[in-house]
Amino acid sequence: MTGKDKRFPLPLSSVVDKAAGSARAGSPASARIATPQTATQNAAQNFAARSNAPSDLQLNSAARATPAPAGGALAAPLVSGAVRNAMVARVAKQGVRDGKVLAAMEAVPRHMFVESGLASQAYIDASLPIGHHQTISQPYIVARMIEILRANGNGGELNRVLEIGTGCGYQAAVLSLMAKEVYSIERIKPLHELAKTNLRPLRIANIRLHYGDGMLGLPQVAPFDGIILAAAGLEVPQALLDQLSIGGRLVAPVGERHQVLQLIERVGKFEWTNTTLEDCHFVPLRPGTV
Secondary structure, X not given: XXXXXXXXXXXXXXXXOOOOOOOOOOOHHHHOOOHHHHHHHHHHHHHHHOOOOOOHHHHHHHHHOOOOOXXXXXXXXXXXXXXXXXXXXXXXXXXXXXXXXXXXHHHOOHHHHOOHHHHHHOOOOOOEEEEOOEXXXXXXXXXXXXXXXXXXXXOOOEXXXXXXXXXXXXXXXXXXXXEEEEEEEEOOHHHHHHHHHHHHHHOOOOEEEEEOOHHHOOOOOOOEEEEEEOOEEOOOOHHHHHOEEEEEEEEEEEEOOOEEEEEEEEEEXXXXXXXXXXXXXXXXXXXXXX
């Protein structure tokens, strides 16, 4: 393996250019991607025991992170298990019950995805600005949307997931602990680059980032058994619905001033069901790239 092959996160081309069968579950290549699953297991044990010790993913990210900026934005209190445990406890109190999702929320260091000046607010239940009029979603809504995605007819298994709106990369990192493959599209070039910078120290091997128009999806690697949108449109683009596998789930905010979270399930080749879940608030979904 060359140094070029070891860069993280991996580009979309690294899988699109491979033979069609090489990335399927159960193949030797997919079996070697063990880091996310191992991190989730460790975090789940920590969460169940309500321990303050950081998970393997936390320890690895802290060890590989760049030096803390002046002012101690990455100081010990921010990476301690106690601070993240408190965030997870709030998310659980708000109604998220999926233990695997809660474990992933505990494992991913959210402070590494916000500006250093906002690091002290990284674990409060609020969205935070990441530049370019975009935000990192509040922890509850990240956990809630992924929990909905996992409540499928396949026992919560997610093989291939598509995220529309990478932003700073935080939700993709959480999704990487839920799915075998995560594809994420960002339309704003500086944010695409920011996500790559944020994710690189974590060395997560099963995330593929793509710069492009999220409303078009990624037909070249479809179908997906889970699609999640981090921006709200007046309706879900048909291109994304077509890229869901039968039995797959799509979770998206829909609306303009009044937004609601919607679950769309594909139940047949030309048939989808739609369920409205709860109120929410997201930045608008826009076409094209900038």
